[in-house]
Amino acid sequence: MSDIVYIEYRFTVKPKEPASDILIAELGEAGFESFVEEEDDVLAYIQKTDWSSDILDDIYILGNSNFEITYQYKEIAQENWNATWEQNFQPIIVDDVCMIRAPFHEKIQVDYDIVIEPKMSFGTGHHETTHMMLQHILQLDVENKTVLDMGSGTGVLAILAGMRGATNIDAIDIDNWCYLNAKENVARNNMDFISVYEGDVTLLKDKKYDLIIANINRNILLADLPSYAKCLNKGGVLLLSGFYTEDLEMISQKCTELELKFEKNLERNNWVAAKYVN
Structure with missing residues (x-):
């Protein structure tokens, strides 16, 4: 995969919030794979094969007069990605018990030490959605449970479930790079009992789980919820x-139709992570 070339966009966003979150969400739906947030800028990456010169034409927030967003872009070879994210990726600690760090970060004493090399994959724990999903998993009893991590990215959520005692775990992502990266991270954390697959919701036929984790986007969630149910x-x-706070009602209504009961949700910077029970 050394011949893969990415396009790196550098967006300068003023004011930063909530514009950067909206921008990242829109770019994600347009096909951008990974993001790095700096103090004033957002870096966004997309494979050159998925890129076109008009890819930003439908990014609504770029035309919103409430924000000033400028950008520039360049090609970046995949092998240069590590140098890019090592400059920006700082370790995080979730609820004082779970640390997400890179291999080059110093280990500290926590209950769950997860080593992630994200490369081009989503899921370092820095984004609000991943952070809240980690919090949810920390609050659940997953001992000996069967778990699905759908849209698994780096595999960090599946790995935490494994560290907390889940014994039968599937991690699925439609992106080949995420699939390969998750396999690496699963091995790096000695979670070899986690099965990593490349694909989509069609892989779920005849499968059954005690816990399903899906950190994707609103439209895909709405389309795939019947399969999850x-x-x-x-x-x-x-x-x-x-998804955002304003989308919670829509998501919950769909879950209610599928006889899934809303229990609670977490919120960070207008992002939501909701819990439903069957």
Whole structure:
């Protein structure tokens, strides 16, 4: 995969919030794979093969007069990605018990030490949605449970579930780079019992889980919720994130139609991570 070339966009965003979150969400739907947030800038990456010169034409926030957003872009070879994210990726600690760090960060004493080399994959724990999903998992009893991490990115959520005692875990992502990266991170954290797959919701046929984790985006969640409901065991838990506060009612209504009961949600900077039970 050394011949893969990415396009790096550098967006300068003023004011930063909430514009940067909206921008990242829109870019994600347009096909951008990974993001790095700096003090004033947002870096966004997309494979050159998925890029076109008009890719930003439908990014609504770029035309919003409430924000000043300028940008420039350049090609970046995949092998240069590590140098880019090492300059920006800082370790995080979730609820004082879970640390997400890179291999070059110093280990400290926590209950759950997760080593992630994200490369071009989403899921370092820095984004609000990943952070809240980690919090949800920390609050659940997953001992000996079957778990699905849908849209797994780096595999960080599946890895935490494994560290907390889940014994049968599937991690699925449609992106080949995420699939390969998750396999690396699963091995790096000695979670070899986690099965990593490349694909989409069609892989769920005849599968059953006690816990389903899906941190994707609103439209994909709405489309795939019926499949999640079919796969969720009675008494099982569904964790959903990747959408905004204003989308919660729409997501919950769909879950209600599928006989999934809303239990609670977490919020960070207008992002939501909601818990439903079967």
